[in-house]
Amino acid sequence: MCGIAGILGLADRGRTQDMAAAMMHRGPDDEGIELFPAQPASGGLPERPALSLGFRRLSIIDLSARGHQPMFNEDRSACIVFNGEIYNYRELREELKTKHQFQSDTDTEVILHAYEEWGVRCVEKLRGMFAFAIWDCRRGRLWLARDRLGIKPLYWAWRDGRLIFASELKAMLASGLIERRLDPDSLDCCLSFSHVPAPLTIIQGVYRLRAGAMLTVEPGQTPRVDTYWQIPQDTIRLGGGDPQREFEEARQQVRALLEEAIRQHMISDVPLGAFLSGGLDSTVIVGLMSRLVDQPIRTFCIRYGSEGRALDESGYARIASDHFGCDHTEAVISGAEVAHDFDRFIWHLDQPSVDGLNSYLVSKVARQTVTVALSGLGGDELFVGYPHVLNMARAMALRARFPATRHLPHLPLGPLRQRWPWLEALNTARLPIPEQYAQQRRLFGAGQQRELLATDLRRDAVPSAPLGEPFGDVEEFQKIAGQTRIDELVNLLSRIELRHYMAPVLLRDMDAVSMAHSLEVRPPFVDHKLAEFVCRLPAHLKLGGTDPKPLLAAAVSDLVPPAILHRRKAFFHLPMVAWMRNELRDRIEDATSDATVRRRGLFAPASVARLREEFARNPHAWPRLWMLVVLECWMRRYLDEH
DSSP: OEEEEEEETOOOHHHHHHHHHTTGGGOBSEEEEEEEOOBOOBTTBOOBOOEEEEEEEOOOSOOSGGGOSSEEOTTSSEEEEEEEEETTHHHHHHHHTTTSOOSSSOHHHHHHHHHHHHGGGGGGGOOEEEEEEEEETTTTEEEEEEOTTOOSOOEEEEETTEEEEESSHHHHHHTSOSOOOBOHHHHHHHHHHSSOOTTBOSBTTOEEOOTTEEEEEOTTOOOEEEEOOOOOOOOOOOGGGOHHHHHHHHHHHHHHHHHHHHHHHTOOSSOEEEEOOSSHHHHHHHHHHHTTOSSOOEEEEEEEOGGGGGGOOHHHHHHHHHHHTOEEEEEEEOHHHHHHHHHHHHHHHOSOOSOOHHHHHHHHHHTTTOSEEEOOTTHHHHHTOOHHHHHHHHHHHHHHHOGGGGGOOOOOOTTHHHHOHHHHHHHHHTSOHHHHHHHHHOSSOHHHHHHHBOGGGOOOSOOOOGGGOOOTTHHHHHHHHTOOOHHHHHHHHHHHHIIIIIIIIIIHHHHHHHHTTTOEEEOGGGOHHHHHHHHTSOTHHHHOSSSSSHHHHHHTTTTSOHHHHTOOOOOOOOOHHHHHHTTTHHHHHHHTSHHHHHHHOSBOHHHHHHHHHHHHHOGGGHHHHHHHHHHHHHHIIIIITO
16 A cells, blocks of 8 residues: 655656655655656657656565565656555466566556556456556656546646646645635535545545546646446346346355455455454455464454443454454544544545544554454445345335335334334335435435525535546436336445445545555455446345345355344444543534634534534434534645645
8 A cells, every 4th residue: 555646747856755745654664756857759759748756655565675666667668656456466467477577576567567568458457456657658648547446546636737646635735736725516515425526526626536447648638537447237147047046156156256355355465454343244354364364363343431332342343253263452442532633533534524433443453463454345335235225125115016105204213213124114115216315325405505505605506527527426316216126226226335435435534544544454345356246136136035135144154153144234333422522522612613613604603503402402413513523624724724
């Protein structure tokens, strides 16, 4: 795991070093800077612009100095900066070594020679998580690419004929070429979705390269963004029409792909472990890891003091760690520790988000022992583990069988919604399908948002995006509205969760806050081969049965302890309410006080005051108030202090 940065159109060591220094946490082991002066056209070669490349290294594979970046090929006609891991690099190296001379044992050099051999199509051969930039000296071409599902970040901006890019937003700002201006469209999105969806960022004019995309700048041209991979939308059929055989084939293939993904994700020359929450997904990861090595797997979980006793699920993590004979670390996190780390957390979060604190805390614990940690992130999106997706499927079934359900009044279910999910589906069936989904993922409703924003910031326009890139969930929501079949709806929702929740929230936040501690986190469920197969399966294979995520449960039934295998879906909760009312109270009050809100000028003070009152009455309302606190503290750190 590393940090990359560059400026096309300028050879400036000072700016590039500032960009790299802003990401020192991403790579404490080494720094590299290369400058390429502009060159006029000559000898049949085009005019080539100036370029600066910067790099910070966290050594994971080939720890020697041969892994130094920026890295050149044999004749120095191509140069690369790379962040991530290529898990099939050894196989690609075998394929390439007859034509290319290798100077290191790194996956970085494999990408560089793959580009020489196959051009930009080489990205289709890579299996892993990555964001890289290759400078083709002969062509004067700068080519950037990002992995298929968005595990590794890559930010970019086009300013006055220059392309600026980096692994983190703070490095973009450190270039001194980006104006520190809040983007109003992104603010709208942040309030709506609790994060800023790609390709936007919270800074105006700075964008995220989308997952599965590449960006190219040819001499004399503006950037071009192309998509090289998308989540499959077709459905495969197994079993020759026999339902039992179909499920069995799917189960066997899922198990084989999982084992292959885990094996590849364990490639490392530094200490490696895993997050273990006690849920099905993390337990599957640890169980399969334990079968591949002959020493205990290092595992990590967090729990809380008395304020979070009701949320403590560390007992399930202990069940799993005992079952697999792990070297298990269980850390108690206090509100005082959270308050102490709050400013550092905001700085490393990089962009405002309602998420990320849990990952920050467990990463801090893990980094004391390991440099790489595997995570169960992505299992819910792939295997339909979220209750709201299952609830929407039930609601569609009810509407199809009993059309009158859409006219029923809202039922005040209280605790019954957990015991009787079909009653909750009755409430959901009243609503149009897009509204059903929006209720689950929206932080502020449209009316709440207009009321919250200051008068001159209230907007109805659709946010803009660069280079004609698609924005947000518009296309997918249109497809949702037209669905009449449960199978199609569930698979569509799974794709939306992967693209518009997992990638911009879970993966982005995990990368930012784990790298705060120089920890590389790898999510095997986000392996694109596994994702392609599971996304193409008929949804009924992922919905049937009594266990949560029945297909995944069946694939690992011989591996996972029964107490976890048959456990109801549980979210990883923090005692946020207790912390916000106690150790973080001063920060909450300061960030949302009338004086602060008036000085900032973004929100209506009366509306923010109502949010504080709502939180005092209803602890479940904490995410909306927390989002405003994170926004204000982020702006102080990123906008006001410069």
